[in-house]
Amino acid sequence: MPVEFNEESFLKHISVDCVVFGFHENQLKVLLLQMKYTRGLALPGGFVKLNESIELAAKRVLIERTGLDDIFLKQFKVFSDPERAEKNLAVQDIIDSGLDQDVSWFNQRFISIGFYALVDFTKVIPQPDFFSDACCWKNLDELEALILDHDQILKKALHTLRIQLTYQPIGYKLLPEKFTMPELQCLYETILGKSLDRRNFQRKILSYNILDRLEERKTGGANKAPFLYKFNLTNYQQALQDGLRGGW
Amino acid sequence: MPVEFNEESFLKHISVDCVVFGFHENQLKVLLLQMKYTRGLALPGGFVKLNESIELAAKRVLIERTGLDDIFLKQFKVFSDPERAEKNLAVQDIIDSGLDQDVSWFNQRFISIGFYALVDFTKVIPQPDFFSDACCWKNLDELEALILDHDQILKKALHTLRIQLTYQPIGYKLLPEKFTMPELQCLYETILGKSLDRRNFQRKILSYNILDRLEERKTGGANKAPFLYKFNLTNYQQALQDGLRGGW
């Protein structure tokens, strides 16, 4: 046990849960933990130290799970239904693990602050935590049930992502430095859940002036080699301020 | 003292703060409390009972402060900086009030969940709480400093309101049942912080088909009497789903 779970170390009643999104092989993926004993799937999460902010707590958790230090993190909702942890299977995991940890910490009522994170899939090295024996990416479209209300948390994170697509650096954070236009389009299509016209997408995204086209092309496919692009950070940050069009 | 403030009654470390917006005489207003002893201005807030959700806690607080039962409430951010309540003046208020309340409850570190509320100004009957001797509306553009980090909370609430203007029922909740086009436009202008062309605004808002024009007109002004409108709830709810245009 790395640390004791008690109120000497952590704020009572408060937890953070993180929905970590990655994008790989044209699929949107989420990082999940498999519990050692109950085998349930869970979002990475943790507690808040007596003297840290919730943002720092979430960041600490994600550094441990992904190996990455600089992660884009965003609060999106607090989950506080008194019933949400009624049948907390994690408690069973503690008991089964045969620790002398006082389970009363886990039997408290928790209010959980949901964060979503956007990471470069290729740079993550998944690490399970003390209660899990696996930490791995799952495709968003072939997802089993999660423990507690984590299904609901994930669903809300996705919904938030969709809404914030026009004013958060979602493309920039989820794609590797260099990427092709079809890759970027696929990311947008996946998040929005609908297909877009290839030519209109390109025209529109280029009109924002947030991309720089490189000389380089991506070869390997049995077709014309697409150009590689990278984000023009200066223009991108500026454009996000205004929200990439739309509205009044 | 209506209730004891201790961990038999409330969840430790957790509070809610509410930014209550109202609209009256073409001004956006916020409901604030004036502390009895320190005279500081504060947002209405409270704590979360052992068995209630944060939404219910916020609602309970607002029923007490406004007399209204059906209030539009929306979480917008959690404020958790460990320094946020360093110099908690409310504690001074407790001491000055000469109560035998244990001040240790107020000396805890609190993580506060920010809610914004939209209410019909004309229906609110402001009620101070135990620590304040006044509860009243303040114009948003002539605001003094607030206690703790409440300035920051208010600022963030306003920013959220602006962003969510296109997909939350902001007009519907802030205006009385019947209203004129200039009133609606003024509300939009106030929230967006810029002026809009009268004719284009009307054309655009009408194109959404979310308003029903009544036969009735509003007389009294020294000018042509404007029509009254009311929201067409069916169409409005539907339109909000899609986000009133813009985006992909």
Place this chain on the structure above:
DNA sequence: AGCTTAAAGTGTCACAGAGACACAATAATA
């Protein structure tokens, strides 16, 4: 009663962005 004032109702025009779609170019493979 008639004139003035202020603000509302209604309409036009030019332009830019969005959606639908066509055709030429090219990297792998057969």
Place this chain on the structure above:
DNA sequence: TATTATTGTGTCTCTGTGACACTTTAAGCT
């Protein structure tokens, strides 16, 4: 060298937006 799959580029039309003009009318004044 032809085939296949997919990319690069361009066009046409229509709708929504921004800028702006003219008419209408409730109150107040003389």
